[in-house]
Amino acid sequence: MNLVRIALRNLGRTKSRTALSLVSIAVGVMVVILFKGVIDGVWDQLVTGTIRFSSGHVRIVDPEYLLKEQLMSLYYPVDADVANQAASVSGVVAASPRIRFSGLISRENQADGVMVTGFDPRREEPVSQMSRYLTGRYMERGAREAVVGGSLLRKQGLTVGDRFTLVFNTAFGSMRGYTLEIVGRVDSGYAWLDEQLFVDLGLAQAMLEMPGEATEVLVMGSSQRETKALVSALQAGISDRGELSFVPWHSASEMMELMSLAQVIYFVIYLVVLALAAFVVVNTMVMIVAERIREIGMLAALGLSGGQILRLFLYEGTVLGVLGSLVGGLLGGVLLRVLSTTGITMDGMDTIDPQYFITPTIYPVFSWTLLLLMMGAGVVVTMAAVWLPARRAARLEPTQALRGEV
Template sequence: MIQLFKMAFRDLGRNKRRTLLSALAVTVGLGLLVMMSGVLVGEMQGALKNTIQLFSGHIQIRGLNYDENKISLKWEDLIENPQALADTVKGQYPQIVDATPRLVASGIVTRGENSRGVQVIGLDPESEANQVYRQGLIEGEFLAADDREGILIGQPLADKLSLAVGDQINLLVNTSNGNVVEQLFTIRGIYTTNTFGYDESTVFLPLDKAQTITGAEDRASLIFIMLKDKEQAETVAAALQSSNYTVVTWRDMNAMIVQVEDFANAYMTIFYLIVLGITATVVSNTLVMSVFERTREIGILAAIGMKGRRILAQFLVEAALIATIGVIGGIIFGGAITTYFGIYGFPMDISKFGLTGILLENRIYTVLTLDNVIYLSFLTYVVTIVASF
């Protein structure tokens, strides 16, 4: 075996440029696979994190007649005494970080000749679950619970309507009795969650003001619950079940993300096959050229008694050496670029496309996972060896 390795090193050294190019093909191929895998994992993890933080929470308590396909403010569709219910469930279950009522309504923001349809969310400004908006404040100040004239808007909406902190806008909003009311609000602050579609179409009012303007009185659309660990959602939801309301978990509300991830994995498989196919072709061509160059040498080895199996083993060892060098280089190369983009990310113009129910950030941060690196390295190594036959 040692003799085979010595001969393989010698033969690969005959044409260093060709050997280097073959190893480089494996390095670049594996590096691309690791990076693209990191993009997919990072995008899906980021989308799930955003959707949970901004839209679904880990658990939601809803009225029995709640219909997620429409925004209803009818009293029979809302939860009565929501703050009392939120305080009760938060006090009973230590797994819950925060439980807070939210009132959701549809509305239109107008400024001069310009207007924009928005989702109006009434929230408790002091709730820990809503601190993501306070942390995302880029201008002005956050809402106060007793503010009767203040509104919080997203940066994309402010840019589109040329709005600034202190400006006044008209808000038309649906009410519980089916009417539409209009009121002048002052922009207290402008926020960003780095999620273009959400920031462009969502405005916030203090819960008390939202309940008053919509005629919901002491009612809310849902109780938004955040947990210490999202994997505890099913257990807590089962304990919260009641005949007075419905309870849904983040898994129930984010089925679209799972479906998109499945589709993305299917497309990534095709990408893997294309990259590995190109890599295998380069390595195969290298070994074929080596065989043609050494036809006379192979004949001499056979003539002096070397078995065909041993000659084949020598070429397999050469392929293994190329694969080893390439895989090591690919791990370093792919790991480096994935780590870099995991820290700094790269921009993605979400305004040009979007998926309903999925909140994608304006910047993607790649995620390097050991499982993917091991799997892709093994796959690349095997394909390189197979290409030598």
């Protein structure tokens, strides 16, 4: 108890140095909390966007389609009925068959390339929840109607209620044109969605001469954490359809895999930032030990063991770590809370490939777990930083210390 009291009072001996150490830890913890919150926001956006619009928790495709996906080939379809079969598998919440193809919007003398997705709005909604971004209405079953992304509408100078002609190749390679009426627009912030065209699955099947077929089936389970079990259940439940690939969400893009790796790298960066902040504490503690050499000798003479001297310095470091982390956690937490509501708009984000589902405005993720974890990390890193100078103090020979020799 008396060691804690001495440690606390020792912090008041050089107030400016203690304040500097506190500020450095507080800034370190605050920066790490904000940084991690932003990274979590980007990750959250990437994962949510990828799962909802591109991969589901699991995507079922023909293995050949997977290899030639960039070409948007219509030669390797799956039976759209696979979606019905998947929906009956235990753990599946929703399954939506889709046809993805490319075409040209033809207006007057101009023709622009466009990506088109055909889906059944009723089955798609539990997967993508696109109605949240929809103005107007979804297309009717089999009707020559389209929902168009807001960016695409702007580029084409179109609006809801207008008509346009979509030119495309059928699955047999012949060119066709359909005139479609725009019945709704999508403004999600995701370039991938806002630059696309959506038609009804039945219409797409008829247009492309792919009756009863789809290019992919997106399957949603109850949680992304259950994906491994979901893949196994789907493989077991849909074994009579020939060879199919069941692609989990985390393998959906290189970006997802890179981000998974980046999470590990970022964790190291957080520790480095905290260690840099703790460097000031190390410096402070080294100076303190050097200044108090004779005092350490006197304490040893009074009968303090090496362990007690170690604890005395560790207590000082712990108090610095706890106070600094509390202040940093408080400031970082408040800022993160505000930013998680207002969002951070970053220039240049719109130049990132739309398939990576990153919007120009990032909403950092606030969580109490993050806050407590980073504050804990602040304390642990500070204590680790204090350990070496404290151990040096504890290992001093009393006679050497009494002579004031380091």
